[in-house]
Amino acid sequence: MTTLAAPQRTEEAAGPSHRASRPRGGRAGGHQHGGRLAYAILIVAALVSAFPFYWTIVAATRSNAELAKTPPTLLPGGNLMHNFQQVLEQADIGKALLNSLIVSGAVTVGTVLFSTLAGFAFAKLQFKGRNALLALTIGTMMIPPQLGVIPLFMVVAKLHWVNQLQAVILPGLVSAFGVFFMRQYLVQTLPDELIEAGRVDGASTRRIFWSIVVPIARPGMAVLGMLTFMASWNDFFWPIIALSSQEPTVQVALRQLGGGYVHDQSVIMAGTLLGTLPVLLVFGLLGRHIVGGIMHGAVKG
Amino acid sequence: MPISRAARRATLRLGAVALAGALLAACGSGSSGSSADNNGKVTLTIDLFGTFGFKEAGLYQEYKKLHPNVTIKETSTEQENDYWKALNTHLAGGGGLADIQGIEVGRTASVTQQMSDKFVDLNTLGAKDLQGDYSKAKWAAATTAGGQTLGLGTDVGPEAICYRSDLFKKAGLPTNRTELAKKWATWDGYLKLGEQYKAKAGAKSHWMDSISSLYTLMIGQQKERYYDASGKLVYDKNAAVKSAWDTSVKAAKDGLSAKLTQWSPSWNQAFSSGSFATIGCPAWMLGYIKGQAGTAGKGTWDVAPLPGGVSGNWGGSYLSIPKTSPHAKQAYAFIKWLTAAPQQEKLFKKQGSFPSNLGAIAGVQGVKDPYFSNAPIGELFGTAAQTSPVQVLGVHDRDVDQQITNALGEVEQKGTSSATAWSHAQKGIDNAVG
Amino acid sequence: MTLTAAAPPRTARPPALLRRRLAKLSPYTYIAPFFALFAAFGLFPLLYTAYVSLYRVELQTPGQMQWRGLGNYSALFGDDYFWTALRNTFTIGVLSTVPQLMMALGLAHLLNYKLRGRTVFRVTMLLPYATSVAAATLVFAQLFGRDFGLINYLLGLVGVQPVDWQSGTLASQIAVSTIVVWRWTGYNALIYLAGMQSIPAELYEAAELDGASRWRQFLHVTLPGLRPTILFTVVVSTIGATQLFGEPLLFEGSISGGISHQYQTLGLYMYEQGWGFFHLGRAAATAWVMFVLIVLLVLVNTALARRRTRKETAR
Structure with a gap:
């Protein structure tokens, strides 16, 4: 259910795009130096991108009454701990973070594994119905999974899975995009000769998969993994239907907080801060690689 | 621009940790919100909307003092409409329900006419004895045509x-x-x-x-x-x-x-x-x-x-126990206490929710509220x-x-x-x- | 372990015929996990949605289905709010996609210069993408507050009357679109940047030799080179806009998309039918209409692109 919205955006930029005809990595930057105006615009854009985060911090450290003042306060205050306490009382953010980690982790690992398996088969193996199945996969890639939630809910209700994490994990594993992405990746990076060489050595397909395909596919798997993880972490529509405040993911908890009892803006912002912090942390550590991954995914795919 | 080795390793490690976590959780999590262990310790979950004020009035703590084995966990949604939607979704899916669910008076017809099979008939737990504590109308609103009582009144x-x-x-x-x-x-x-x-x-x-x-x-x-x-x-x-x-x-x-x-x-x-x-x-x-x-x-x-x-009259509510609750008995004991006259009295004094329990109404006649300039709220709302x-x-x-x-x-x-x-x-x- | 002794030695291979059969089967085991899940959680729900849309099914009793024929569809098309939602989806789609992609293109162009601190710029601009819809919307809902919001305060400083970002039709749609634009502009900029970087540098050098200004280079080298990328982002953004849901839902927490449905999108309309009014059958009908709409949009998009390419080659 999860992965479509975001990673979808990467793929076909790739498909039809031109393979780089200039040597890769030869030049770090663009063709010209940026002028002052370029810097000015970029700085403004960066500020606009970052300001809501700053505002979240300001609001999270204030009280509701302070937020209702004119002129508005633009500096952090000293109410953070109190607000955090309120958050923890109203929504189980701790459990939500753990649940989100479990769900996104399982979805990521599963998606990457299954996509690599299928992607390999579509890229390098011959079998009946291959083209038809691949066409089916690509054809449904563009369809938002949101459109299937009604039967999905009926099934999940029948299985009594409402409010259980597998209700979110299993549908999340379906990623037509992932299969397509890995197929494209392997078509381009995995030479047929390597597989042939493996066969000549008498290796089974399974051996070939684990000792030849996976090592080569790893960079692609890493990109797919990052995209899948973020999309799953941020998934909203299905989790708010299938889960509840008793067993929330971060997004469900945030929604709960947004509509929770003491409707206090500063508390909501404190919760938003708590829920976003882990992603920001990951971004701080891996930001460069994520940027690289997205751009890479865009060109390669 | 190939992704760097460090990133690959970091991502893989992240994935491994997450998978391990998922496996652990899959083994360890019974995902019903409430739980009881061998020592008879029970966590009762109560899911409410708007402003019941039990927690604010300190009633959960008080109950915990009386029953050290019972822990109360409250979740609350501000708007009753949102709450009702979620409640219905969870009733249909048989999951995500608390041991105790609040029901607004305007929903009682739906509960008694359409969902009587989803809630515990409190009469089977002894609620019949409480009927005299309430006005006829308050009691009747949460009772089905067949005589099942599906909720205990909190306030009006x-x-x-x-x-x-x-x-x-x-x-x-x-x-x-x-x-x-x-x-x-x-x-x-x-x-x-x-x-x-x-x-x-x-x-x-x-x-x-x-x-x-x-x-x-x-x-x-x-x-x-x-x-x-x-x-x-x-x-x-x-x-x-x-x-x-x-x-x-x-x-x-x-x-x-x-x-x-x-x-x-x-x-x-x-x-x-x-x-x-x-x-x-x-x-x-x-x-x-x-x-x-x-x-x-x-x-x-x-x-x-x-x-x-x-x-x-604007609003007023009931507390009900979904049939999915594994602790219906303990939950009933708790809501019986929560809606008894002394607690309703306390709730009015601290939070202003007016008692539906007749025994409490007499007791709050003289209450004045300093927050509201000492208005005689007991008399005013009593009338x-x-x-x-x-x-x-x-x-x-x-x-x-x-x-x-x-x-x-x-x-x-x-x-x-x-x-x-x-x-x-x-x-x-x-x-x-x- | 006496049994192993009886078994053939490990090195022995299965007979050739069996091996060939296995080899024939084996590709399917690679795609099986995906297709099993895909069938259960992807394809089946989609097809079953069409089936459900012909019945009256209520959320409280999902097991009871009552034949309704096309009744859900006629009710849908007879409902003014459906048309409102369709219109809103379109206007919000335009309001969010057009500025988003234009700005992304501009930013990508700037990011493509040789810059100091370019990694910092890129990472910062991608930050919104990492934020969840829920978090972003909760923050923006506050910034767009009518009485105490920062944006109205800033507008007040330059003499603009406070705007009612919640109940005003255009205003609320702009506010909701802003959230989308904020979250996706940086991401699209990076996609464009990647596309730009794969345009051969010789083309720029040639253009420079011809004395083309930076602007002309952008028009005549960058844009044509980016065409496939642009088409892709347009298609994806269109689909994203068609299913917009979280932003309008959380903007005020209103399931009807504001007091007069002024920013209710089709996604939200479907959710309201299913989980607000508990009419799953009608929600399913809405889902199918959305499906057809998306297919149509994708077809139109690609057809347009194909025509342009044909013209191009003809030239």
């Missing part, structure tokens, strides 16, 4: 008007509650006073928070509203609905409202900012005001009886509760209400014409009743 919502005496004073209006009650003996009087206020108060402060609040007050005074006694939907033929609608629309056109949407963030903030001077006040709203206006608001608020001769009608409730009572107040919001916030807005309300109701 007798109506009054809460007002900002400091703002009244500034605008040169009387601040004495008896004097005001005389001036606004009728709704006309109330609106006339509003005109006076408007003339003095300036653009930043308005007479009332919203016309949907005004409408709800007026409709609360009616016995028959959206359904007739036979269970037929009659809202569009009911003259009382029409009259409450028209009065509300006129108040909007006259500029008496701050045009806020009830339960929205800006409505909440307006409690402390002084954007409005009066607000419709069912008893439970007292606690809400205290929560939103905070300690700074103490002494600036007061309460006076409702215009229109009789009082009305109101006696004069408010017993309402005929239907399956979609709350849905109809929601669509109409929503349409009124359109009138005041967007200047939509009365006729168009009314047709919108009808469309919305058609959709909801479907």
Whole structure:
């Protein structure tokens, strides 16, 4: 259910795009130096991108009454701990973070594994119905999974899975995009000769998969993994239907907080801060690689 | 630009950790919210909406003291509409339900007529003995035709008007509650006073928070509203609905409202900012005001009886136990205690939720609230509760209400014409009743 | 372990025929996990949605289905709010997609210069993408507050009257679109940047030799080179806009998309039908209409692109 919205955006930029005809990595930057105006615009854009985060911090450290003042306060205050306490009382953010980690982790690992398996088969193996199945996969890639939630809910209700994490994990594993992405990746990076060489050595397909395909596919798997993880972490529509405040993911908890009892803006912002912090942390550590991954995914795919 | 080795490794490691976590959790998590271990320790979950005030009144802690083995965990949704949607989804899916669920009085018809198989019949746990503690109507609303009792009453919502005496004073209006009650003996009087206020108060402060609040007050005074006694939907033929609608629309056109949407963030903030001077006040709203206006608001608020001769009822609730609860017995013991007279009395004194338990009503007669300028809230709401009608409730009572107040919001916030807005309300109701 | 002794030695291979059969089967085991899940949680729900849309099914009793024929569809098309939602989806889609992609293109162009601190710029601009819809919307809902919001305050400083970002039709749609634009502009900028970097540098050098200004280079080298990328982002953004849901839901927490449905999108309309009014059948009908709409949009998009390419080659 999860992965479509975001990673979808990467793929076909790739498909039809031109393979780089200039040597890769030869030049770090663009063709010209940026002028002052370029810097000015970029700085403004960066500020606009970052300001809501700053505002979240300001609001999270204030009280509701302070937020209702004119002129508005633009500096952090000293109410953070109190607000955090309120958050923890109203929504189980701790459990939500753990649940989100479990769900996104399982979805990521599963998606990457299954996509690599299928992607390999579509890229390098011959079998009946291959083209038809691949066409089916690509054809449904563009369809938002949101459109299937009604039967999905009926099934999940029948299985009594409402409010259980597998209700979110299993549908999340379906990623037509992932299969397509890995197929494209392997078509381009995995030479047929390597597989042939493996066969000549008498290796089974399974051996070939684990000792030849996976090592080569790893960079692609890493990109797919990052995209899948973020999309799953941020998934909203299905989790708010299938889960509840008793067993929330971060997004469900945030929604709960947004509509929770003491409707206090500063508390909501404190919760938003708590829920976003882990992603920001990951971004701080891996930001460069994520940027690289997205751009890479865009060109390669 | 190949992704760096370090990133690859980091990502893989992240994945491994996550997978390990997932496996651990898959083994370890029973995902029902409540649990009991071998020592008889029980965690009871209670899922509520709006402002019940149990926690704020310290009742959970008190119960924990009496029963050290029981831990209470509350979750709460501000808007009853959102709460109801989630509750239905969870009932249908058989998961995500708490041991105890709050039910608003306007939903009781739906619960007793459509979902009696989803909730525990409390009579099987001994609730029959409690019947005498409640008015006939309060008890009957949560009881099915077959005699199953599906909820215990918490509070009722007798109506009054809460007002900002400091703002009244500034605008040169009387601040004495008896004097005001005389001036606004009728709704006309109330609106006339509003005109006076408007003339003095300036653009930043308005007479009332919203016309949907005004409408709800007026409709609360009616016995028959959206359904007739036979269970037929009659809202569009009911003259009382029409009259409450028209009065509300006129108040909007006259500029008496701050045009806020009830339960929205800006409505909440307006409690402390002084954007409005009066607000419709069912008893439970007292606690809400205290929560939103905070300690700074103490002494600036007061309460006076409702215009229109009789009082009305707005809200009030029940506590029910879904059949999925593994601790129905403990849950019942808890809600029985929670709705018993002494606790309802305490709740009124601290939070203002007016008791539905007859035993508690006698006990709160003399209560005054220092937050509300020492208003005799016990007497005031006691009288109101006696004069408010017993309402005929239907399956979609709350849905109809929601669509109409929503349409009124359109009138005041967007200047939509009365006729168009009314047709919108009808469309919305058609959709909801479907 | 006496049994192993009886078994053939490990090195022995299965007979050739069997091996060939296995080899024939084996590709399917690679795609099986995906297709099993895909069938259960992807394809089946989609097809079953069409089936459900012909029945009256209520959320409380999902097991009871009552034949309704095309009744859900006629009710849908007879509902003004459906048309409102369709219109809103379109206007919000335009309001969010057009500025988003234009700005992304501009930013990508700037990011493509040799810059100091370019990694910082890129990472910062991608930050919104990492934020969840829920978090972003809760923050923006506050910034767009009518009475105490920062944006109205800033507008007040330059003499603009406070805007009612919640109940105003255009205003609320702009506010909701802003959230989308904020979250996706940086991401699209990076996609464009990647596309730009794969345009051969010789083309720029040649253009420079011809004395083309930076602007002309952008028009005549960058844009044509980016065409496939642009088409892709347009298609994806269109689909994203068609199913917009979280932003309008959380903006005020209103399931009807505001007081007069002024920013209710089709996604939200579907949710309201299913989980607000509990009419699953009608929600399913809405889902199918959305499906057809998306297919149509994708077809139109690609057809347009194909026509342009054909014209191009003809030139």
